[in-house]
Amino acid sequence: MIGIIGGVGPLAGLDIMAKIIEETKASRDQEHLPLLLSSQPHLIADRTDYLLGQVAENPAYAIIDLILALEKAGATVVAIPSNTVHAPRIFDVIKKGLADAKSQVKLLHMIEETAACVKETYGSNIPVAVLSSTVTKNTGIYRHALAQNEIESLEPDEQLQAKVQDCIYDETYGIKVTSYPVSNRARQELIQAITELKKEGAKAVVLGCRALHLAIPEKENDGLPIIDPSRILAKALIRAIDPSKLR
Numbered sequence: 422m423i424g425i426i427g428g429v430g431p432l433a434g435l436d437i438m439a440k441i442i443e444e445t446k447a448s449r450d451q452e453h454l455p456l457l458l459s460s461q462p463h464l465i466a467d468r469t470d471y472l473l474g475q476v477a478e479n480p481a482y483a484i485i486d487l488i489l490a491l492e493k494a495g496a497t498v499v500a501i502p503s504n505t506v507h508a509p510r511i512f513d514v515i516k517k518g519l520a521d522a523k524s525q526v527k528l529l530h531m532i533e534e535t536a537a538c539v540k541e542t543y544g545s546n547i548p549v550a551v552l553s554s555t556v557t558k559n560t561g562i563y564r565h566a567l568a569q570n571e572i573e574s575l576e577p578d579e580q581l582q583a584k585v586q587d588c589i590y591d592e593t594y595g596i597k598v599t600s601y602p603v604s605n606r607a608r609q610e611l612i613q614a615i616t617e618l619k620k621e622g623a624k625a626v627v628l629g630c631r632a633l634h635l636a637i638p639e640k641e642n643d644g645l646p647i648i649d650p651s652r653i654l655a656k657a658l659i660r661a662i663d664p665s666k667l668r
Contacts, residue, residue, distance in 0.1 A: 422456065422495045423455070423456040423659075424488070425458045445659055454666060459491055461483075469554070484515055498528075509560070532563055538648075539567065552585055555586045584610050596632040601635075608636045619643055627650065
C-alpha cells in the first residue's frame with residue numbers, strides 16, 4: 422500500500438494523489454491502488470524556518486512518527502511530496518529515525534527519482550535548469566542529485582533568484598498568496614526566468630517547488646520540457662507497488 426505524508430504544504434498531498442490516479446492503469450474504481458494520506462500540518466514544524474535557523478524543532482521527528490503510523494496502517498512504500506523536506510538536515514534524520522525504529526517501509530526520495538528520470542529520458546548530456554525557492558536552491562539538493570547522474574544544472578543568478586522567490590512568496594502577487602488564479606505578474610516573471618535560463622543553454626527545466634507548477638502547469642514552455650518532480654514521484658510510487666499498473 423502507498424503512504425503519503427501530506428501537509429507540506431497542505432495541497433501537496435492532494436496533488437500527488439491525483440497524479441497517482443492519473444498515472445495508474447485502471448478501467449474501474451476497484452483497479453486503482455490503495456493509498457493512505459496523512460495530512461497533519463499542525464504537527465510538522467515549518468521546514469523552511471528550520472533550515473533558516475528561525476526555529477529549533479526539526480520537522481523530521483514529527484514526520485518519522487507519521488510514517489511509522491502509516492506503516493502500522495499497512496503502507497509499504499512512502500513518499501513526502503515536499504522539496505525542502507529532502508534537504509539532508511531533515512531527510513537524513515528521517516532515514517535514521519526509521520532505521521532506529523526497525524521500520525521496513527520503503528522511503529522514496531523525490532529529488533533522486535527526478536534526477537534519475539531526467540537521465541533516463543534525456544541522457545546525461547543535457548544542461549537542466551532548476552527553478553525553486555531560495556532555501557531549496559541553497560541546500561543544493563537538485564544540484565547534487567543531478568551531478569550524481571552526470572547532468573549539468575543551471576540555476577538563476579542572485580538577481581533572477583530574488584525574482585523567483587518573490588513570485589512564490591511576495592505578499593501582493595506571490596503564488597503562496599494568490600494561487601487560484603495565479604497572478605499574471607508571477608506567471609510572466611517565471612516565464613521570463615525560463616527564457617533567461619534557456620539563453621544560458623538550458624534544454625529542460627525542473628520546477629523544484631510545487632507552487633511553481635500552479636503558474637507553469639504546461640508540459641513545455643518556450644520550447645523547453647517542463648519537468649514535474651511530483652509526477653515523477655507518483656510514477657515511482659506506482660512502480661514500487663506494481664510496475665504493471667503504471668501507464
